[in-house]
Amino acid sequence: MIITENRIMLKKERQAQIIKQVNLHNKVLSSDLSLELNVSEDTIRRDLNELAQENVIVKVHGGALSKSYNLTATQADTYAYDEKNIIAQKTISLFQDGMTVLCSGGTTIRAIASQLPENLHITFFTVSPLIALELTEHPNVEVILLGGKLSNASKISIGGEVVSKINEIKADLCILGINGFNEDGISDSDYEVVQVKKAMIKASKQLITPVISEKLNTTLRLQVISLDEVDYLITELAPDHKILESYQSKVGFIM
Amino acid sequence: MIITENRIMLKKERQAQIIKQVNLHNKVLSSDLSLELNVSEDTIRRDLNELAQENVIVKVHGGALSKSYNLTATQADTYAYDEKNIIAQKTISLFQDGMTVLCSGGTTIRAIASQLPENLHITFFTVSPLIALELTEHPNVEVILLGGKLSNASKISIGGEVVSKINEIKADLCILGINGFNEDGISDSDYEVVQVKKAMIKASKQLITPVISEKLNTTLRLQVISLDEVDYLITELAPDHKILESYQSKVGFIM
């Protein structure tokens, strides 16, 4: 009977070592681990991928980083980053100098705000402090923040004061962040938010709804407005995509 | 055991460094980063472009700037973090359940907002969207955001509408972010901001001025209010520190 060399390591054991290294140095290189643990880089890479899958570490090109590593909004915040960018570009194509635009909150609207071209001269009204801040980065844009009680959940101004303030506005476009969208129209889950959105729609000549396609055909508890009030439905998909079929006769699309 | 010298830096790691530098100094030059991180300027430029694309920094010719508001400000990239924390704790000791507090913007005020204890029930009025967002993280706090035209430079609501809105408020405390402070009182450099600050002071029973000591004995172009209107001057220093000598007879301090 030959006693196996004690140098060989079980997979679990090796992965425990890797985790230890990551936590110790906040980063590891695949090549270093390969040398240190006497296995091929392929094995290390497989380990790192498994550990990343288990959400224990963050895999990056060349190695891995500890989860506590200050990896900004790069990944978490920018869910569906590419899709939202496409939507943003389509939406921006509707903007023209001199317009007055009323907009709500949400990550899709935020993508629009951050990608505005430098030269556009627009007045924005918004109930979202976050969007307002984003918009102030653009020197040629005037930002009017609509104040009021701030909703802890949705981070937008709500309440009677906001609604009556919105009623005083006459905007060209309403860019509305969407939570529920189907053939019946737009729906949402928060009563106060619905009141604000209704006022916003009423105050604007045209209603634009940027929606990521995965939110299409979803219904929430409260109805905001029916589909025929929507002027443009903007998604990341081409206008002739089959998911959009049921909407094609009711709303406008942007190439 | 092999100790590997980590000459090699992972891309994400390098980008995290860059973000840290940008947020700490508010601006960086590509050439400096290139030297500091031992990569070519091309690589730095590519990193900066990626980070700008992800909306983490603002790319400019020659380097990059921090976004003037920074939603993900952390310990590492807040200037004078420790000092501001001391100031925050002292200021918070003045808060009591049921109070109405009016506050402006700035990183020191932000430190206060982020460190509020969980159990405190307070109504906050603020002209700063950033402070407002920070405050909504505290479930027992009611946040009223004062709307108006948003100043691109100072990121607070300005204009007649804000001022008249403030005049309707009766607050217990005014927590005022300070830019210039000396024996003559508080000064600032932006006319619109001064108008708002004056209104805030007038609407409050007590005026609290959290100031980092390095801003003491500085004067800006416009006078906001004289020193004898200030109830508490809060710095990171002990009340008997010699820098505070000239203020000791005029204002209150917090241990």
Next chain:
DNA sequence: AACAGTTGCACGAATTTGCTTGTTTAAATT
């Protein structure tokens, strides 16, 4: 012997980086 699990290797694909080229920008000078 059959089997699932693990590992190393091969190889084409993808990523990253520094360099070169020609262009654009910002600032300094006239």
Next chain:
DNA sequence: AATTTAAACAAGCAAATTCGTGCAACTGTT
């Protein structure tokens, strides 16, 4: 205000590295 000049830039390329996958070899277990 016009011109000049050096720096910063984008785009493309090549070398090096890393990646993912299929496959075969090896392990220990049933």
